Amino acid sequence: MSDLLLSARDLTVRFGGVLAVNGVSFDVPRGGVFTLIGPNGAGKTTVFNLISRIYTPTSGTIEFDGVRIDRSPPHRIADLGIARTFQNIELFEHATVLQNLLIGRHMHRRSGFWSELVFAPDVRRAERETRRKVEEVIDFLDLQHYRDTMVAGLPYGVRKVVELARALCMEPRLLLLDEPSSGLNVEETGDMAFWIEDIRDDLGITVLMVEHDMSLVSKVSDRVLAMNQGEVLAVGTPAQVQNDPSVVEAYLGTADDATSLRRVA
């Protein structure tokens, strides 16, 4: 077993004439938090959608734990042990929090269609076991209070946590978080940082996330990859990447840009 959980090689995606991701290669080590940063439109979410197989790469390969996944059907990704959350929360709105989490256990189901029709004793046993597992996640993320609430009536910050909980119910080996702090206030972002650390340390799940909030990134990340315009700028520890000249340039522009601006003004 190598210590690389996920490795992408020369990933390229072209949407018509737009080169969304261009020859991106990176390795996510087992354990730890790996963060993708970059300005808007850098291709971070596209990389996520490539891993969860919503998009198919134009060229390049993705290996998860030694298995090629860049051509496998999207629903197989969950079975392999990759869970994800979405930037704009994709919960099942007309269901309670508990039901949402139960759906997260779908890949662990054992009952067949016919025994479900008569709700045979083994289905009931499996259901009890499913609920026990879900309660563990509810306890882990302090969601007891919202268990029977409809998602449609929950505030945004709680939905974000419910989506995280649903992903954890899948018992993944790799958790993809697409902007876990977007739309959260300072306190909620702080909580999210604690949970991400707990997920890494207590549950031993490798986290791959896209994030804009640099304080959260430097707090929880073990490694950071900076992207711009579909290409990799820098990889390293949070401090290394933040001080990399090409990253500074992508976010703030160069000194030359600043002087030329001044001249125009």
Add this chain to the structure above:
Amino acid sequence: MRFLFKTRYDQDIDLARHAGDRLWYGLLLALLVIAPAWLPEYWLAQLTFVLIYGVVGVGLMLLAGYTGLFSLGHAAFLGVGAYTETVLASMGWPFPLSLAAATALSAAVGAIVGLPALRVKGIYLAIATLAFGFIVEEILARWESVTGGNAGKIVPTLDVFGWKADTPASFYFVCLVVAVIATLAVLNLLRAPTGRAFVAIRDSEISAQSMGIHLARYKTLSFMVSAALAGVGGALYAHQIRFLSPDQFGILQSIDLLLMIVIGGLGSIHGAFLGALFLITMPQLITLGKDYLPGAVAEATGLQAFVYGIVLIAFVLFEPMGLYGRWLKLRTWFDLFPFYRAGMFRRQKSFQKSDRLR
């Protein structure tokens, strides 16, 4: 007001949430069992229709209300079930076998019709199923050697290995048993992983997929179960109506079925039966009401369609959750009296939809 303290997982898993549920549903079942003793024959026949349409409604509810796939051709499955049953019963098959065959054939046809559902959704799926409905109606009319064509076909008496359901009461019991079994089976499915997968597909396909739900498989399965139940309903319908002709399974029937579950309340099994009750009693009520209307209005053609249309529009505008939603609100009002607030069931608007992944 009742507070439920949950101490065991089984309290969530069981169909009855508490003793009150068992009492009321037990009473309802008892009332239905003794119905032939106190209902006049005409109303017993109407109740039989309610049960038959209820079975079809439960199937359509599973598809439209729980999986989010709308079918405008459901009468076709009803027709497949009805004609299969009639043809096999005429050949002397006993009812359990012919019913199983009718169910299986409808399910198989459902799997084929489900194929476009893997690619299109919403209004486009409705059009695809509508076209399918026309095709089946046409086949029923043209395949004269089997269906009798537009001349129609007489349905033999229901026969279970020699026992004949030749009185309204005995046939009513057959329908009651079938309806109870079908409803329990669907409820079981809905509280198991398969039912949850249906709901997941309804609310967010992209998310369902990332949970490991095989979209194509579950959509096809939903279509098959739904069509199978329509086939069961069709087989019973054939024996109840005693004479089949293709025009009974046309677009109007399909719209009636869809109307039934929308008015009953999408996303609830109660809604399927409340909708069936509405669908069967409404024409009776209109007929009764005619006596009190001025002659020109009472005799006008299309009065029934007009009233249906008005009721449907009223429901979509004022009570999107249907009859069952109305009942829930009424119950909550009594539960919380005097603290019920007008906005309690109002949905919070979500402003995140615009840039959702498709």
